[in-house]
Amino acid sequence: MTTLVALSTKDSLVMGCDSLGTVTNPSVNPWALRHFFDDQFNLRIGSDGNPLLTNFKQIYDKMEEIPYDQMTHVNKLCSLQPLPMGVMETGITSIVDRTIRSLISEFKRNDEGFRVPNKLKNFTVKRVAQRMLDSIYSLYNKEYPEDGFRPHLELIIGGYDK
Structure with missing residues (x-):
């Protein structure tokens, strides 16, 4: 179970999460x-x-996902600097051989909004979130077709529009 917390004020957004990761195995009782x-x-x-x-x-x-191992070093929080945004993740830790964190880093490297940081104007959390979702879920949908097992993956993106 993952704990994700976001606290918002008029001047800031604080995001935090635990670092425990659970490895599960599909099983049938x-x-x-x-x-x-x-x-x-x-x-x-x-x-x-x-x-x-x-x-x-x-x-x-x-089938049920049964926990069988714990990892104590999972980083579920990613910065989207230079944008005033962050991403928290829960669910699977990887798709194929790529961690979700590496997919977020790849998104930042390839997304036009991050390649030219001095031109970052008129961006919104909603648009950045949609582009990230499109980027990561294209790989997710390819690996986990809708007619098969689809493990849980949730990304929570927070920040401020500019």
């Missing part, structure tokens, strides 16, 4: 499948004469 089996552990047959368990997706839908 055998007891969650018991309604597919009779008392002798044979497949239960429905009133139509067919087994109640007909495909893997029925098992997959019973």
